[in-house]
Amino acid sequence: MHTADWILIFQQSITDYHKTDDVDTPVQNPYAKGTLEFLMYEKNWIDTVQWHLEDIIRDPLIDPVKALEIKxxxxxxxxxxxxMVEYIxxxxxxxYSPISPAADAAFNTxxxxxxxxxxxxxxxKIYHMQQxxxxxxxxxxHREACTAKLQVLQMQRTDLSTAIDQLLDDIAAGKKYMKVYKQMKMYNDESLNPVLYQQKQ
Structure with a gap:
């Protein structure tokens, strides 16, 4: 599978979400758990729900208590x-673990x-700009401006998907290798966020 297949899965997830257009709709992933297809659908569903949460919280009339809940x-x-990104x-x-990288293999940032x-x-972005x-x-x-922006987004999709396919092909050929760093987010960690750990002292 390459990006053309994953784009179709993303589109399927986005379409499925908009059948209800409700951030509380539970995900119903149609793919077998553990497969890459499952992970891609799950990943986009997370992104789609968060996209709409970001819309909701920007309502200037939102109740402050509700805003905190959404935040x-x-x-x-x-x-x-x-x-999910780290899982993918x-x-x-x-x-790619069986692949032996070439001596001059490089890695991406x-x-x-x-x-x-x-x-x-x-x-x-493409879905909502099309809307x-x-x-x-x-x-x-407004429609003309959005049509122009949509064309740019579609070009960006072509460029980005091509770059990802090339990266994966290079990894498979041993021309590049993966080097992954965990994100180590600190604000959600009770032992690293001073606002949280000072409350326990």
Missing amino acids: RRIDSSNQHRTD DSWFLQQ ESPAWAIDRLSILEL EATRPNASEA
Whole structure:
């Protein structure tokens, strides 16, 4: 599988979410657990729900208590998203573990899964920009501006997916190797966030 397959899975996830368009809708992943397809669908579902949580919290009339609740959901979602990216990278590490890199093999500043993370979010941008480019009650100027932005996003999708495919092909050929660093987020860790650990002293 390459990015063309994953883009279709992202699109399926986005379409499935918008059947209810509700951030509380439970995920119903159609793929077998443990497969890369399962991970890609799960990853995009997290991104899609978080996209809409970010919309909700920007409501200028939102109740402050509700805003705090949404902010904490977004923080939790960010951690879940990071965990899922690292899980996908672990899948790739295992997949390519039999490959012996060439002596002059290099590594990217970005792991495959973090590039795929950007591709997943890019697919959400494309979906929502398409909605805006065709929104009947928007002005013609708005639709034209969004159509121009959509074309740029689609070009970005082509460039990014090509780069990811090339990276994976290079890893498979031993021309590059994976080097993955855990994110080590500190604000969610009770032993590293001073606001949290000072409360226990």
